[in-house]
Amino acid sequence: MILVAPNSRSIPHVDQFCAYDKAFSKLLNSSHHHRADSESTAGLSWIHIHLPAQDQVQSDRLQARQEGDARDDERPGAKRILTIDDSKTMRDMLRLTLVDAGYDVLQAVDGQDGIDVLRKERVDVVITDINMPKMDGYGVIRHLRADAGYDDTPILVLSTEGDQKTRDIGRDAGATGWLVKPFDPDQLVEIVRQVSP
Numbered sequence: 001m002i003l004v005a006p007n008s009r010s011i012p013h014v015d016q017f018c019a020y021d022k023a024f025s026k027l028l029n030s031s032h033h034h035r036a037d038s039e040s041t042a043g044l045s046w047i048h049i050h051l052p053a054q055d056q057v058q059s060d061r062l063q064a065r066q067e068g069d070a071r072d073d074e075r076p077g078a079k080r081i082l083t084i085d086d087s088k089t090m091r092d093m094l095r096l097t098l099v100d101a102g103y104d105v106l107q108a109v110d111g112q113d114g115i116d117v118l119r120k121e122r123v124d125v126v127i128t129d130i131n132m133p134k135m136d137g138y139g140v141i142r143h144l145r146a147d148a149g150y151d152d153t154p155i156l157v158l159s160t161e162g163d164q165k166t167r168d169i170g171r172d173a174g175a176t177g178w179l180v181k182p183f184d185p186d187q188l189v190e191i192v193r194q195v196s197p
Contacts, residue, residue: 078104079196080121084114084128084140085158090181094127094158097185098192111135115143118150124196126150130159130166138173145174154195158183 081103083094088109095105106121108114112134114126126144130137137157144150154176159166162180170178176195179188 078102079124080104080106081125081127081192082106082108082114082117082121082123084108084111084126084132084137086110086129086132090129090158094188097183097188100185101189101192103192111137111140114140118144122149123153125192126153126155127158127192128155130157130161130170138169141170141173141175156191156195158188 081098083091083098083105084107085091085094086109091107091109095107098105106117106123108117110132111128114128115135118126126140128137128140135143137159141155141157144153144155155174157170157175157178158181159178160181162178167178177191179191
């Protein structure tokens with residue numbers, strides 16, 4: 001029997017999330033706040049992801065700030081990537097994928113937080129979600145393209161949205177490339193290497 005917590009989200013068709021398998025397995029094994037169960041009913045596959053309550057999310061953000069989470073796994077001489085996403089699960093998956101590939105990863109919890117991080121830190125690539133509180137990904141892109149220090153820095157969008165209209169808005173704002181979630185870890189790393197050799 002599978003019990004789904006009130007604050008969990010269920011995602012249908014788990015088979016379309018196969019690309020997450022490697023990073024997701026590592027994430028679940030290392031996380032203290034996430035748990036997942038899966039089931040198949042009526043021809044559909046489901047994965048139930050048990051997320052922390054909102055007060056735990058706020059506590060995690062405060063702890064991350066106190067511990068300097070903007071600077072993760074720093075490696076001397078490694079290229080630096082800033083990931084901006086309001087989903088802790090997605091940030092964790094990106095961090096695991098990129099650190100495994102040898103990158104120094106900084107993280108931000110929303111667009112405004114990303115801009116704040118970039119006022120203090122230099123990066124080689126920015127990977128941003130689009131739909132976020134405080135400042136969306138389009139705002140991040142426009143802000144960076146207006147800054148002489150980041151006017152030619154590669155900016156990759158990683159979003160659940162992938163229709164031509166939203167891609168065109170991103171391109172017009174100054175995005176270098178667009179990837180659709182769920183992401184393939186190997187493809188993501190290859191694209192990062194292409195835009196920042």
